[in-house]
Amino acid sequence: MDINKLVKNQKNFFKTGKTKDVNFRIESLNKLYDAIKKYEKEICEALKNDLNKSQFESYISEIGMVLSDLNYAKKKVRRWTKDKKVLTPISQFHAKSFIKKEPYGVALIISPWNYPFLLCIEPLVGAIAAGNCAILKVAEDSPNTSSVISKMIEEFFPPEYIAVVNGDKEVVTELLEQKMDYIFFTGGVTVGKIVMEKAAKNLIPVTLELGGKSPCIVEESANLKLAAKRIVFGKYLNSGQTCVAPDYLLIQENIKDEFEKYLKEYITLFYTNEPLKNEDYTKIVNERHFNRLVNLIKGEKIIYGGDIDRELLKIEPTILDKITLDSPIMQEEIFGPILPIMTFNNIKEAKEIVLKGEKPLSLYLFTTNKKIEKEILKDLSYGSGCINDTIIQLATSKMPFGGVGNSGMGSYHGKYSFDTFSHEKSIVKKYNWIDLPIRYMPYNDLKLKLIKMFLK
Helix, strand or coil, X not given: CCHHHHHHHXXXXXXXXXXXXXXXXXXXHHHHHHHHHHHHHHHHHHHHHHHCCCHHHHHHHHHHHHHHHHHHHHHHHHHHCCCEEECCCHHHCCEEEEEEEEECCEEEEECCCCCCCHHHHHHHHHHHHCCCEEEXXXXXXXXXXXXHHHHHHHHHCCCCCEEEECCCHHHHHHHHHCXXXXXXXXXXXXXXXXXXXXXXXXXXXXXEECCCCCXXXXXXXXXHHHHHHHHHHHHHHHHHCCCCCCCEEEEEXXXXXXXXXXXXXXXXXXXXXXXXHCCCCCCCCCHHHHHHHHHHHCCCXXXXXXXXXXXXXXXXXEXXXXXXXXXXXXXXXXXXXXEEEEEECCHHHHHHHHHCCCCCCEEEEECCCHHHHHHHHHHCCCCEEEECCCCHHHCCCCCCECCCHHHEECCECCHHHHHHCEEEXXXXXXXXXXXXXXXXXXXXXXXXXXXXXXXX
């Protein structure tokens, strides 16, 4: 594919103004919905081949979430595109002020392999709703899903409007050299820094959806059995290959033994006594990541799981005990089915542990103590989170999702996706029937006095 030509064709198509028409946007969102419904079976099969995802998991964590966001955008986009009136200061009498949302132009969306359909198509919903053209760089490590996305988009949309690009790092590098109008990247911190550096050369605005070590704090007042159930769900969904999965567990010392018992109970209940033989248990995406995760387990105290199947690229849901901040597993985002446990005696200690790391993408707190809840919400900075649950904060179109600091910048979902892919153009319309002379020269003390009355 000639990437230079592709970008040029999309820029030319954008200049026609067709994508700015709200009816065209709604029609395109409807087309995308129809495309997903037509290819739903193939998408599920591709996710099974790439990650061994069950049809149920593929729907609840990928396809269904996209369809939900699509339906929300279709209903709301006409309202979102309307000009927003704002108050005009008296010093600008007589005028009216308003904000006009306009698309950036050509948006580059770079998607990851862990949720290869969701994290490619959900940003696309926002790009379409906002009136942009889009180039989708699909994930190299989930080739089957990428292939289905390519086929689906090619059938329903012309390439000058929406196009899919496959390829390795060299292709990404070539895309980042282009003068795009917006870049939306989901992936790791290291590559995120490269994307931002490349974008800076051409002053391209970016959204970075990254990751990090998301803590899960369980303090003594929590409903321990329910907390364990919800943590096991959030941690081991997609074999832990989820950017918002609990990365490590901080458990109050006096409830640790009881809580570990519940964790083990629910892992066995969800995944059976032989999770490696469970057909619905997700595999690790490739051998490189598999080996990385196996090395993180070596030498650590395993209190549950730890068995592997190299041929199937599966690692049992695993719990590690006696972990410290200096342990190898605490030096990087795990992104796999391994849960390290650390303890604390009081909530101050727990906060200090979290504050020693970068700002995480998510934080989860299990408590029924309202004072502790308020303290954690006030004192710790993170992208998003839950109180008494895990990962469900991203499953809504009515709240923004994104990171902060090292875990990313910018947000999306629902209207926030529309806002991300839109520029807010501020306009003052001044009327001609009166023109106050106060701002014009020559200046005098009376004018200064009046200005001080208006501007204070």
